[in-house]
Amino acid sequence: MLETFLFFLFAVVAVVGALGMLIARNPVSSALCMIMTLFAIACLYVTLDAAFIGVIQVLIYAGAIMVLFLFVIMLLNLESVPRLEQLDWRKVAAFVLGIAVLAELLAVISLRLDVLPEAVASSEAAEAASATNIGIALLTEHAFSLEMIGVLLLAATIGAVMLAKKRFV
């Protein structure tokens, strides 16, 4: 019973945060709303017995990425958008399309989940998702992808530096 309550709490927080991010005129406030959503999602991970992922989420997303965003927003000191943009046909089309996709997704979820195999008892799931198992899996099965991720991050940092630097004269 507790879990459903927690789930709905965080779900509402996440959605409100996301909408806030969407509506906010000032980029800083939208970034903050985003952070709120991220926290909500982290908590949800915990309710899903994925504590490690929850921590990682908070650590990387909320901590590193959002800080980066805020930093960039400050750097560019973007002014807030004066008024709500006027609605042209493309905006309306996009909105309608979004709602249509949402409806389709929900329909798929409600109708088609019977194809999935049986669920596993929750206790076993919690034990399987512990940090140690993740660590073992990471370094055995997915060792190669781990290295690749390392290379990817290296490339990203170099790229970022090169792009953002002023041109050498």
Place this chain on the structure above:
Amino acid sequence: MNALASIPHLVSLVIFLPAAGALVALLLPSDNGVKWTALVTMVVTFLLSLGLYAGFDPAVSTAEAPQLMAKVNWFPGVDVSYFVGVDGLNLLLVMLTTLLGPIVILSSWTYIGKQIKGYYTLMLLLQTGVLGVFLSFDLVLFYVFFEITLIPMYFIIGIWGGENRVYAAIKFVLYTLVGSLLMLVGVLWLGFAAGDAINGGVFTADWYQLVSFGVPLGAQGWLFFLFLLAFAIKVPLFPFHTWLPDAHVQAPTGGSVVLAGVLLKMGTYGLIRFTIPFFPNAAHQFAPLLAVLAVVGIIYGALVAFAQEDAKKLIAYSSVSHLGFVVLGLFAFTTEAVQGAMFQMVNHGISTGALFLLIGMLYERRHTRNMADFGGIAKTVPVFTFFMMLTVFASAGLPGLNGFVGEFLILIGSWKSSAFSVVFVILATTGVILSAVYLLWMVYRTFFGEITHEENRTIKDLNFREIGLMVPLAALMVWLGLGPAPFLDKSEAVVQAILNTAEAKARAVEAAAGQPDAIVQVPLRWPDTVAVTE
């Protein structure tokens, strides 16, 4: 010559030697080195092809394969293989190709100035492509080589051509490509249909299988048009011919000779090798249409040729006219007419090739092909005039020279044939008069009368290289004119085999038209003069 015939894998050697030569030429630094490599490769290929000629014996044949054959599976899981060999149909055309090889190289010796290495390597690749087309017995392999020949030709016209060569090159490639893509659809459709019916569900492109497979009437019409369009553009048949004059006018001499001498024959060869034996019912049904196009091509080509100012364009339209004869012969379905058509393909290669060589030599000296700039040059260049007159009369079909034999056989065969009415043959025979008209008109304007332009007084006559070029062609014109019999009976047996099989298959398909799932298979039926070994 017979010793040459015993070389293993001779056919593959003949096909890929030019390509090997191209590779070697690429690595050589000096232009002269490239030129000599190209020449030596071409000459050696010609000698090897003599081995082919000696190795092929028309009196004997295996039921399901050509002579000197090589067959290696190409795509696993599908019945598509590198399947090459020699039968009567392609032998003469291969000899023509290998003969024109060295001549083309020699003719471009001083003509090509820039990027010499590129030119000669492309020529060698083109040679491989064309030899591949003629020697392949697998529909997919044929298609691949058919496409390969396009690329070198595009560059040859595009880079070393005349003023708006790019337009001509693009037009040439796109026009032929459209045709060949349609053919690809045909190849796939036919391959699968035949595969399901007679090859246990496995896609097949083997020529002998496809000849024996009786395509149901419904599909036959469409397939016939798919193949026909590709080859009609290549021939070129009447409405699809407009790329030829542009391509010829802009192409360098060597390019023109190869284009007229050999590339056009791939179209007509395709008609007799693939279109007619595969779809006999449709061929018979549409023969009158083809006859109309051919006859229009003959007369229309001749009239338009007559009105041209540029000598090369005149000869290009004359090719349209001459090949109209060949198509008429092919669709008459009588042995004489098809034999005549096969022989006329070789003749046209020789005489039109020679005409382009001569025009090229004139262009090298005066840098203009416009007939109005000449006049009365017979006095200054007698040797040139001799070769030009011989070639003009050969291509006008004078008896005793090679043009007449082909034309006569085509016309006499078409008259006898029941495929289309006699009126077409009468109209086609007027082509004999028209060809004399425009060719003599060209000679009259270029060679006779007083010398009007001062530059014509100082034109140098042919040097030894150029005479060396023309002597073999001139000798062939007389030899093929007076003694064609040994060459004709090389292709006699296979032509009769194709016609008999097409006839039998047509009847069988008509008979089986009732039941929807009836499978018609009529293996290749050789005439009784040929000893068929399993």
Place this chain on the structure above:
Amino acid sequence: MHLALNWYLSLSAILFVIGVLGVLLRRNAIVIFLSIELMLNAANLALVAFSQTFGDVNGQILVFFVMSVAAAEAAVGLAIIIALFRNRETVNVSEINLFRG
């Protein structure tokens, strides 16, 4: 029987669509970027939900990788935005049409 899973997936779908709308509707590059991050998170949420229901750790490992990729992407994306801002004085996506064909 997958009651819990359905809920989580529904939430993830809602968040995802909000991200999409963000990308489509907003003109400011930063906000678009945030929406993309949001879409990624929505995906992660679905992944974790599946991993939890079927007791398969790979789901979470995948989430782990997704996060690192997102991080790399954020870095590069922001660098681009900065470079863009420097020579175009604006981050409004609608004024930038370098992609014109």
Place this chain on the structure above:
Amino acid sequence: METSVLLIIVLPLALAAFNGLMGLFVPAYRKNEWIIGGLGTAAVAIPFVLAVKLFLGFHGEPEVVTYFTWMAAGDLQIEFAYRIDQLSLVMTLIVTGVGALIHLYSIGYMHGDAGYWRFFAFMNLFIFAMLNLVLAENLLVLFLGWEGVGLCSYLLIGFWYTDLKNSAAANKAFIVNRIGDFAFLLALFVIFAVVTEKIDGSFGFDFTTLLAPETLNLFGAGTLLGVVLLFFVGATGKSAQIPLFVWLPDAMAGPTPVSALIHAATMVTSGLYLLARLSPMVLMAPAAMTVIAVVGALTAIMAATIAITQHDIKRVLAYSTVSQLGYMFLAVGVGAYFVAIFHVMTHAFFKACLFLGSGSVIHAMHHVEHELEHKGVLGSNGEPNDDPLKRVELPYEGDFDAQDMRTMGGLRKYMPWTAGTFLVATLAIAGIPPLAGFFSKDEILFKAFELGYNGEMWAYFVWIVGVVTAVLTAIYMTRAYLLTFEGNPRWPDAMDTKPHESPWTMTAPLVVLAALAVVGGFVGLPAVLGGSKIHHFLVHDGRGPVAEPLHELHVSPSIEWGLLFLGLAIASGGVLFAWFVIRWGARGPEADASVKRFFGPLYGTFSRKYSVDQFYQKVIVNPVVNGARLVFAPFDENAVDGAVNGVAKMVQGMALRLRGIQTGVVQHYALAFVLGVAVVLALMLFA
């Protein structure tokens, strides 16, 4: 036998090739005229000797010599085979005999010409082609010779190619011949289709099978008529009859020996030879024979009327040839094939003599022209000098023309041998007995009358036309002789620039030919005077190559004698009329005025050559030329080519519009993505 036939055929070809290639590639060789001339003449003389040997050794049985297969495809099997029988022997003797004399003659005539080697090469090539035509065993080898002579006449008419007029005439000759060959080819196709349909096994147009009765019976009456008429159209092309005669007068642009050999003695008679060779077939199509006879007669009278109005000596002879050929076709039409061949022989003698005589005259007049140019009386290329002092009146406008009879006259005093032989030949062609012309022409008229007498009424019409033409022939030939050799000289400064006789190499052949013209007649005496040896030789009462109508026509001897005297009267009447009444000799060209008065307006049509040339130009040549230039070429450029380029432009247009979609704004692309997602989901849900 094989070797001699091989030699006859190959020798001219070999020497033609030798002279030609040596002259072409070794310029030094071109100067020694004696070697070239000698070889050239030998190339014809030796075959003549061989032919005589064959002729003497021949006793009735035709022999066929086969060398190798020419073409073999399906049912067609054509051999290079030659046939020795009476007809081919007679023709070979004519061709090589007259040919040798003309070659000897042209050694002198062509002296000093730059293309000397080329001339003899082409002449020998012509002899090779003509021998092929005459000795062929099958129609294909005959066709090889047929187009070969057409080629050589093209080469020789356009021999002096520096003057565009000559090569235009050469083109015209070749193309008109080609039109004739077109009909010939169609005939071959019909024969092949009919024969191979009925009998299986191969067929090669060889005369033994083709002319065998059982093969001929395969043809229906209609097809046979068609085939014979097609062959006849081919023959009119080659032998210059209506409607395809227009090329022969222009062919006079070639050197005179060419006109003598090709356009008088040999090539133009090939049409006759063809019909004589196919006589068994022609006999089975009586309707065709009537057509042939009528066309022959009309051509004869038309050409004769034109000849009277001509001033150029060679054109007079050219139209005379067309007229005499008309006679021969008339003979064929009335079934007298052997008489046609007899007339071919006699005509070859006197017409060659006339042409060579005119050649000798022209040769002399050229020398006069050069002398006058040295004296400054004439400008450099013969135009009258416009310097008032030396103003000289030419009876015609333009340059001094060595061939125009109006500036000749009284040459008998300076060129006795040429004048004498010319006179003999003129009398022979006019038909004065006992010369050859009388017997052959009279025999033709007799046969025509005989046929008419036995019921074929149209034969009478043809006979009357023949008689009128005979009179006209006598008139225009005597006119030609008188204008050239009699009266007082009319060329400028006639007093002290004297032409002189041609060298012996030219006059010797003239004498020989004149002698033949005299003797030739006795070979074919009419029945009443002792029977025709040539009839016995050629027809060999049914077994010979030349067929004869089966019905035995006979006319009482008295009528025959009557006709003989009529012939004599016609000929002598014509000559005397021209000699004394019109007196061309004394009054020279002014005498033409009285002829003009006699014919009235007709004279105009005659001198304008019935404006046949202009008619062809307007009706056939111009439409084709303008059609090609104004209709077809532009049609090809814009319509057909336009269609292709149109497709290209259309594709380009579409591409431009499509490009609009790539606006460059990222969000539009994002929108596209989402649209894609939506569609996929929808498919998942509902498909």
